[in-house]
Amino acid sequence: MRRTMPAGPRGVLEVDWPFFGELCRALALRVARDYQPEIVLGVAKAGVIPGVVVASILQSEFASMTVTRRAEGAAPVLVSGPPATIRGRRVLLVDETCDTGSTMKLALSEVRALQPAEVRTAVSFKTGEYGPDYHAFETENFIVLPWDREIVQNGELVVRPEYAARL
Numbered sequence: 019m020r021r022t023m024p025a026g027p028r029g030v031l032e033v034d035w036p037f038f039g040e041l042c043r044a045l046a047l048r049v050a051r052d053y054q055p056e057i058v059l060g061v062a063k064a065g066v067i068p069g070v071v072v073a074s075i076l077q078s079e080f081a082s083m084t085v086t087r088r089a090e091g092a093a094p095v096l097v098s099g100p101p102a103t104i105r106g107r108r109v110l111l112v113d114e115t116c117d118t119g120s121t122m123k124l125a126l127s128e129v130r131a132l133q134p135a136e137v138r139t140a141v142s143f144k145t146g147e148y149g150p151d152y153h154a155f156e157t158e159n160f161i162v163l164p165w166d167r168e169i170v171q172n173g174e175l176v177v178r179p180e181y182a183a184r185l
Contacts, residue, residue, distance in 0.1 A: 030184050031159040038164055041142045042068050045112075045154040046075035053138055053151075054078075055110035059100055061085050061125050064114035067165060068142045072112055079103075083128065085121050094121040099128045109137040115161060116141040119148025160184060 033041075045068065049055070055078050060069025062084040073080035081104070084097035100109075111129055116122050122139055129137050143161055144153035162185065168175045177185060 029159040030162060031157055032162045032167070032185070033164055035164045038068075038142075039071070041154040042071040043075065045140055045142060045152060046072045048152045048154070049110060049138075049140055050076060053110065054108065055138070056107040057081055057104055058110045058112055059083060059104065059125075059129065061111065061113040061121065062097075064163065064166070065112050065141075068114060069112035072110070072140070076110075078110070083125060085125055087121075094124045096124060096128060100125075100132060102132060104129060104134045105132050106135050109134045111137055111139045113139075113141050113150075114163065115143040115145050116148050116150050116153070117146035119146070119150075122148065122150060 049072065055076065057079045058069050058073035058076065060066035060080065060082045062082050066082050069082065070080050081101045083100040085094045086097050087094055109129060111122070111125055113122060113125070122141075126137065126139065138152070139150035140152035141150045142154050144150065144156045145158060145161070162181055167178060167181065169178050
């Protein structure tokens with residue numbers, strides 16, 4: 019189910035698994051038109067999921083790195099960097115969303131430090147001013163991903179508390 023509904027200044031886009039699959043296919047096709055990455059590098063956590071799907075479609079290797087935010091609105095922090103195997107190779111850096119670009123800029127800096135032959139960026143959702151090389155969908159809405167909508171609390175699946183008011 020996909021729907022857009024108002025929630026303060028931004029609406030909410032709930033992404034279901036079939037729509038997510040279509041986004042990955044669209045992203046892979048956009049990349050394939052003019053770039054053939056040897057390695058798709060997913061930015062964990064959310065960027066790993068589209069990254070591995072895009073890598074599979076493009077028949078490329080897959081690896082990951084981890085960037086996180088310790089709190090909402092905090093600057094991104096590198097947890098684990100990209101693998102040394104990217105040196106001298108064509109890399110596609112994939113994340114789920116891109117708004118300000120702060121996560122992507124940090125990840126790109128770490129990737130470039132390992133001297134790949136070339137690196138390009140891709141996201142499923144472009145949500146702000148920062149422009150990755152490729153994106154599948156552009157929206158200003160708050161995005162609820164299918165793997166992120168619910169969490170386990172006391173042995174039960176419940177809507178993520180911070181999303182409940184928006185849904």
